Amino acid sequence: MTSAASRLxxxxxxxxxxxxxxxxxxxxxxxxxxxxxxxxxxxxxxxxPRILISFDNVDHLSSAALGTLITINNKIRSKDGQLRxxxxxxxxxxxxxxxxxxxxxxxxxxxDQALTSFT
Amino acid sequence: MSSAPDRRGNGRARGAxxxxxxxxxxxxxxxxxxxxxxxxxxxxxLEEHGFEPASRFAIRLALxxxxxxxxxxxxxxxxxxxVTLDCRVGREAVVIDISDEGEGFDLDAVPDPTEEENLxxxxxxxxxxxxxxxxxxxxxxxGNRVRMVYRRPGAATG
Numbered sequence: 001m002t003s004a005a006s007r008l009x010x011x012x013x014x015x016x017x018x019x020x021x022x023x024x025x026x027x028x029x030x031x032x033x034x035x036x037x038x039x040x041x042x043x044x045x046x047x048x049p050r051i052l053i054s055f056d057n058v059d060h061l062s063s064a065a066l067g068t069l070i071t072i073n074n075k076i077r078s079k080d081g082q083l084r085x086x087x088x089x090x091x092x093x094x095x096x097x098x099x100x101x102x103x104x105x106x107x108x109x110x111x112d113q114a115l116t117s118f119t
Numbered sequence: 120m121s122s123a124p125d126r127r128g129n130g131r132a133r134g135a136x137x138x139x140x141x142x143x144x145x146x147x148x149x150x151x152x153x154x155x156x157x158x159x160x161x162x163x164x165l166e167e168h169g170f171e172p173a174s175r176f177a178i179r180l181a182l183x184x185x186x187x188x189x190x191x192x193x194x195x196x197x198x199x200x201x202v203t204l205d206c207r208v209g210r211e212a213v214v215i216d217i218s219d220e221g222e223g224f225d226l227d228a229v230p231d232p233t234e235e236e237n238l239x240x241x242x243x244x245x246x247x248x249x250x251x252x253x254x255x256x257x258x259x260x261x262g263n264r265v266r267m268v269y270r271r272p273g274a275a276t277g
Contacts, residue, residue: 091173095248098251099233
């Protein structure tokens with residue numbers, strides 16, 4: 001078992017698991033791996049996960065972080081669940097647009113908009 | 120304006136703002152702290168040279184991706200191998216050279232991550248991000264050396 005502090009803040013809201021990152025920079029490979037493992041545990045615990053990831057305070061992310069988000073998205077879809085992303089900084093959103101991942105993910109400007117988009 | 124060496128001085132070209140140029144070589148082992156120290160030094164130099172947050176974001180992202188490529192795909196995380204990072208930060212441009220001790224790679228064999236069928240593949244976006252955020256990215260054969268140039272928006276090219 002790892003004793004490392006959680007890299008996530010997790011809250012339940014109207015049947016949706018809302019996740020925020022502790023780190024402002026999601027670059028470090030060890031951190032990204034830990035984030036992936038923590039979110040995977042959340043997905044495993046839900047029969048049909050409804051997950052909202054809010055990017056409050058996130059200033060940077062790398063392609064490795066994008067890879068983890070894609071893996072998470074694939075896993076949620078395989079369980080017939082739903083994933084929403086929200087509150088993404090303008091420059092980071094550009095990374096999603098350049099990589100065309102804005103087509104793969106459902107991205108909302110605000111947490112409230114994302115919450116109302118769950119079906 | 121003359122570019123002849125200053126005979127009274129130490130040979131520095133007259134008028135050349137060499138004190139305004141940050142230039143440094145880092146020899147990096149696989150230790151993440153090494154890379155983090157180098158990145159911090161470069162980011163500080165960018166701030167001191169007045170590069171805007173958007174420029175610092177672009178350069179930091181490209182540097183991160185290039186270093187990950189060098190350590191992971193180039194040196195295959197071999198702790199005996201090193202990555203050499205040369206940075207030059209001037210008023211108008213930033214030049215970053217990175218080389219690893221790997222065998223290189225075939226740039227043409229890297230699939231386009233934005234193709235519909237590749238969107239759900241979790242890897243393969245690093246080079247694309249480097250190219251998108253920097254002014255120039257050139258891989259030198261056999262592919263274990265890359266030069267990235269960032270020109271300050273509005274700066275003259277060439």
